[in-house]
Amino acid sequence: MQYIIKKTGVLLITLILVSMLAFLAFQIIPGDPTTKLLGTEYTPERAAALREELGLNRSIPARYWDWLTAFLTGDMGTSYSYSMAVREVLRGKVAVTAALSILSWLLVTAVSIPLGIALARYKGGRFDRISLSINQILMAIPPFFLGILFTYLFGLLLRWFVPGRFVPFSQSFWGCIGYLFFPALAISIPKIAKVAKLLRSSILHEMNLDYVRTAYSHGNSRWMVIKDHVLRNALLPVVTYLAMSLADIVASSIIVEQVFVLPGLGRLLIASISNRDFPVALCIVVIIAFVVVFMNYLADVVTQYVDPRVRLS
């Protein structure tokens, strides 16, 4: 319990720091947003009035405080390019990115763990050697390039899906999952390779320990030793890595969304950075950073729940 309280404290401090950094970063940007907002109707008086209205004349800490309290109550400011509440702009987009990330994460977990176990079980054999080489190559493929390959192979050649025609949730649940499957696969394949490799070496590391020798001397086969004794210990670092890899997955989905023309947060972020629509960009950055920090916190808590020894170190 004490551990969780301590970790929660660290979580809160990190969240505040992260939001501060993000807010500050978007304040350094050169240029005055009023120029863009007023466009051809720009006069110095109007600019001054607008600056007053947006609160740009006040000190940075005061503005940060206003922004933070507003953000936490769900008021995320107004988009420069769409002239509507950031909340409205984000509506529906969060769900797409979330669905894509969760689907990718589930794929990674479901495939990499059995694969890692199989690799360790048949260590040194042909299956292990060939898979390891393939693994090494898969780890090096950028997800967005895999995405391009998939649009070519499954979209244009095999016509299993129509690239660019995303089926929203509201229209058809399975249609949506069906479209998201390919980007999710592109995101998860390099990750699967990494996790499987990690699990394999984690299991092989455990296999050298004394308790394994004892388990063998009790007459267990290699498979029984792995399944009943080694796996519980070997999975620990993998569980932590899996929980933390959600951050990477969200990051990859920012780019992969672009490949598959998905209407998610990533595409919106890129668009808002290109259009210099900073209220939107700031909100997306903070939302993603909060999710990532929170997932890392969950990883810590889950790890200590699974393995109480962590608390002591």
Place this chain on the structure above:
Amino acid sequence: MFQIKDKNFRAGLIITGAMLLIILVGTFWTPYDPNAMNASIKMSAPSLYHLLGTDNFGRDIFSRVVEGAGATFLIALASVAIGLVLGLVIGALTGWYGGWVDEVLMRLNDSITAFPSILLALVLIAIFGGGKYNIILALGVLFIPTFARIVRMEVARQKNLDYVRNARLMGVKDMRILFVHILPNTLPVLLSTVAIGFNNAVLAEASMSYLGIGVQPPDPSLGRMLNEAQAYLVSAPWYALSAGLAIILLVLGFGLLSDGLGGDGLA
């Protein structure tokens, strides 16, 4: 000095060496001018004349890939160098002196690494704008925390070892101990991090240029080529494949090197 996991390291050395050789030769000579257009051979398939075919303007893709790989490699080199030098100094000083500056910097470090690196790079690009030099700057800044953390950890661990105490007793100055005695001993850990850094830099540059907010035309880059090639997937799939393959080879080479140098290759 290194525990070299032989096969991986050798494979990495061969791949990286071959890529570097091609890039080096490519800076002086490519089979064709990478920018020479020729409308009569638009999007021709790979052949003996054009090893990887030609693109939508009839430009030789092999020459363009070589040029792009060179540009991407230089960007990676420059950004890793910035991150390494600044990270080294910050990490060494905080690790050596400790105290509240160390505490504050490491907290800051933690909250910076809490962002996914691509996201941070995007924020920096939003601030500075796109283009070749800003990418280098953004990625360089991005790498500082990683290097600082690793150097700090090693320095903090080694500063109480006997050889350092010995040097102190003999009256060696702090800075000399730090940079002449301790730093070379952090090399094994540092090298594998440098390899991973290269890896991440190539990936990040490719991703951002692919998104259109990285390297801007007319500067070449592998990511930008992929962005252009995507429009011609049906008529000239070899265009995207060549650029992608070059990225994969660069990343694979550095990944294997880092693996062989004792890192886990998972960055």
